[in-house]
Amino acid sequence: MISTFVLDSQVDFVSFDGGVLARGQLAKPSQSALRELSDIEEKVLSGKKARITRGAGLSCAASNFGDGITTVDNSRFTEILEFDSESGLLEVQAGSTLAHIHNYLSEIGRYLVVQPDYPAITLGGCIAVDVHGKNQLKDGNFRHQVHSLKLFHPSRGIVSASRAINNDIFELTCGGYGLTGHIISAKLQTKALPSPLMALYRVPVDDILTMPELLVTAAEECDYAVSWHDFSARGAAFGRGFLLIGKFVSAQYDLRKASKSALPLYWPLDSHSRKGVDLALYSLPFNRLVNVLYGGCNRFNTEPALSAVKDCLFSDRKKRELYYKMFGRAGFHESELIVPAEQFSLFIKSIENWLDKNELAVTLASAKAFRGSQSLLRFEGEGVCFTLNFPRCAAGNSFMQYLDALILELGLTPYIVRDSRLPLSVVTHAYPHYDDFKGRLRQYDRERLYRSQLSNRLGL
Ligand SMILES: Cc1cc2nc3c(=O)[nH]c(=O)nc-3n(C[C@H](O)[C@H](O)[C@H](O)COP(=O)(O)OP(=O)(O)OC[C@H]3O[C@@H](n4cnc5c(N)ncnc54)[C@H](O)[C@@H]3O)c2cc1C
Structure with a gap:
């Protein structure tokens, strides 16, 4: 099925904390049946450079928009794709919220050990920020339960990345603030819910x-x-x-x-x-x-x-x-x-x-x-x-x-x-690996297509 997009040419964005205002474009899919992200590329972004993906837009920092940047809204892509009962791996589209994931998993007596505490936050936002949950000391950050992910970048197409394959991309994407491309889906390690x-x-x-x-x-x-x-x-x-x-x-x-x-x-x-x-x-x-x-x-x-x-x-x-x-x-x-x-x-x-x-x-x-x-x-x-x-x-x-x-x-x-x-x-x-991140990001994407007010402010 071919998806159509709505493109708002001038949109005023504001960060969740009210501190940053910017004017950019918003590309929003009008159907939820998108399978290939290259649709966005062809229909909306061709000829335009700077873009960034947005989840629920709940970050305080302006990491999902910026002046003159096209924000690609990912909130319609909420499908639960596959659950493997033997390994406990759940594959989900990155626009799924923690509520979508919780509702599916609680039905089968499972849960995600690491999750930030607002149900509207999306999987894409959790991976791109490498968020933490209620017990970071014991459970680590969000990426510790990400088994693998699928990432779209126009110059690379759709790439799978995990600790075993394309580890560099995996590392740069988990906590990479959306700057490596558009996360389409991810496989997450779920755990048996000890009790409801x-x-x-x-x-x-x-x-x-x-x-x-x-x-x-x-x-x-x-x-x-x-x-x-x-x-x-x-x-x-x-x-x-x-x-x-x-x-x-x-x-x-x-x-x-x-x-x-x-x-x-x-x-x-x-x-x-x-x-x-x-x-x-x-x-x-x-x-x-x-x-x-x-x-x-x-x-x-x-x-x-x-x-x-x-x-x-x-x-x-x-x-x-x-x-x-x-x-x-x-x-x-x-x-x-x-x-x-x-x-x-x-x-x-x-x-x-x-x-x-x-x-x-x-x-x-x-x-x-x-x-x-x-x-x-x-x-x-x-x-x-x-x-x-x-x-x-x-x-x-x-x-x-x-x-x-x-x-x-x-x-x-x-x-x-x-x-x-x-x-x-x-x-x-405060971040001694700042130069390393910046260098690896530039090596990965020489054109630096994915940008935001945050990446501009931090010179990334
Ligand atoms: C009430 C509340 C409670 C919170 N609790 C916690 C907490 O307990 N622990 C914690 O660590 N954080 C917490 N946060 C912060 C929140 O988890 C992060 O800011 C999270 O990134 C927000 O996700 P989002 O879906 O709103 O993404 P957005 O804010 O839209 O985007 C955040 C970043 O993710 C990128 N991104 C989003 N989707 C994709 C995608 N599909 N592909 C590539 N990049 C993508 C964006 O480009 C951007 O850089 C909380 C926030 C709120 C408002």
Whole structure:
């Protein structure tokens, strides 16, 4: 069947955090029956150079669009292609969302061990960013469960890549920000779901400086471990919070019951809907009130709770949509950093010191344990992965600059896809393999066809 495309000649794109605006073109397939990506090439892109693929568009960085660049929307390609029950390998088109994959797998009592926690995120976005899930320390990054992938590049056609064949392309594509071409599909290693239910435990944390050790122990012993901290409290209460630990319950449950509660396939949150309502509600007093209520409810609720796996993997879905929309049109900053354990205390004290002197509502402060060594431009390393959110305002902008300086001073690693303004100088300092990535990318694609605002900003 021949597919037709809709081409919008001028589209205003905005990054999910509201920080980057650009005008480009949008190529959107109007049918879902596309088999060969060369259709796009012939009908839409012939004669045009710069292009980039877009998944759900949920990255904070402008990695899926750019000025004068054609964004190729991949969201219609959601077919589950094949499941091999012996090996547990699932082949899926790259536009499939985590919800598509979860719904298919939960029916057969399986799951993906590594997944970011919003169901609308696509497989292509997970591979191209090499995302992490709720327990990176134990399970590694997303690419560890990618067996192989099919990649389209106009000068190479469709190429299969895995650890065994075209390993160079595989490595460059996993965490390559879409710059090696258009991922069509991938084979993923799935695992047997131990149970459709998880037990969730909340452990109050009074001293944030104990987190590196607590997180590692929890991550090693459990299936997931994430902490939450109150950065609006001052003095001894600064950073108090709780550790949320999840464990599959060992009792046998009827898997058919779990399969009945499929995840919806439509999720309303994207970069345009996020800024649709101009609320901008986050002030420091409001932030303090919310943190006291949220922190209090969780810190004193130490009874274990049973929860469906989907509600643990994709937690607080509805609340998150409201949470992001409340930043309004101006948007928000997100900074996610790997902090080596030996620098953690200095990192926290520096932030506390800055927040004591400046008025800024830190709406999220959360941590996970990370393990592994950093390679190419992938967000990996040893230490505590710390996430901060705050409004995009004058104080927020100067806090970001302060964090840039801390990255250099303390040897932290920033997550490239979470920060839409991360300067090149910080990236080259924090990512020792930057030149290697850039050189290999140029060797792979001398014309540098796949581009985005992110790749332009980072000189890739
Ligand atoms: C609510 C929320 C929760 C999140 N939680 C986590 C988390 O727990 N862990 C984590 O690591 N991240 C997390 N993220 C970040 C998110 O996982 C990444 O930004 C992810 O890349 C978004 O995927 P997407 O489908 O929206 O892709 P997009 O944002 O559209 O694109 C991201 C990158 O992938 C490329 N890409 C997409 N599809 C393809 C394709 N088919 N072929 C080639 N390249 C492609 C794009 O070119 C771009 O470079 C979260 C984001 C949100 C909004």
